Amino acid sequence: MSFQKIALEDKQRALSELRDVKELFASRGLFPGTSGNLSIRVGDYKPDEFQFAITASGKDKTVHTPEDYLFVDQDGKPCETTRLKPSAETLIHCEIYKLTGAGAIFHVHTVFNSVISEYFWDRKSVPVDGVELIKGFNIWEEEAHIDIPIVSNFAHIPSIVPEITERIVQNIPGILLRKHGIYAWGANAFEAKRHLEAFEFIFEYVYRLEMLTRGTR
Ligand SMILES: CSCCC(=O)C(=O)COP(=O)(O)O
Ligand SMILES: [Zn+2]
Numbered sequence: 001m002s003f004q005k006i007a008l009e010d011k012q013r014a015l016s017e018l019r020d021v022k023e024l025f026a027s028r029g030l031f032p033g034t035s036g037n038l039s040i041r042v043g044d045y046k047p048d049e050f051q052f053a054i055t056a057s058g059k060d061k062t063v064h065t066p067e068d069y070l071f072v073d074q075d076g077k078p079c080e081t082t083r084l085k086p087s088a089e090t091l092i093h094c095e096i097y098k099l100t101g102a103g104a105i106f107h108v109h110t111v112f113n114s115v116i117s118e119y120f121w122d123r124k125s126v127p128v129d130g131v132e133l134i135k136g137f138n139i140w141e142e143e144a145h146i147d148i149p150i151v152s153n154f155a156h157i158p159s160i161v162p163e164i165t166e167r168i169v170q171n172i173p174g175i176l177l178r179k180h181g182i183y184a185w186g187a188n189a190f191e192a193k194r195h196l197e198a199f200e201f202i203f204e205y206v207y208r209l210e211m212l213t214r215g216t217r
Pocket of ligand 2: 035036037089107109181
């Protein structure tokens with residue numbers, strides 16, 4: 001397999017952006033117990049041929065080491081000889097890039113995203129009504145209603161992929177894995193971060209509103 005040659009600056013920019021996002025999210029406590037993974041795409045994109053930098057599996061994401069990231073291809077295979085293992089969830093990143101052409105994908109586990117994914121599991125989506133931060137997804141209509149999809153979580157990651165393929169919604173840049181976490185993406189790291197933050201705000205809002213109004217509606 002021959003890989004597309006990626007400019008060194010492009011790769012270094014991706015690694016530097018990953019480092020910054022990782023540090024920021026770590027400072028917010030978003031990587032409990034080594035959970036979470038981050039990736040940024042590099043070079044040219046075709047749905048069946050692309051490369052991205054991704055966090056190595058099982059690392060403590062609250063510290064920086066020389067072994068934090070590696071580059072993989074559209075099938076999640078390392079593009080270079082390395083002893084590092086890509087994130088155990090790399091195939092989910094591959095599928096999201098294939099389906100959306102995104103430039104960056106960030107995944108975190110939080111109590112709010114995990115609780116809310118279980119609470120709304122029966123309807124397979126989280127309903128959100130008129131919350132201002134929906135605009136963070138570039139949805140500008142008054143009192144917009146959105147449904148954030150939730151898919152099954154399996155220990156065998158390839159089994160999660162077909163449901164992601166089926167459930168991704170074009171204007172919603174994220175998907176919840178049941179009792180697991182959120183995957184959020186965007187055209188670049190800035191947008192993926194904005195989307196992730198908007199999702200987390202919305203999950204906490206929906207949770208708290210539900211707690212306050214339960215039994216009164
Ligand atoms: C320790 S949490 C279980 C794995 C997981 O869901 C995760 O996000 C981190 O896995 P990785 O292989 O990317 O470190
Ligand atoms: Zn995870």
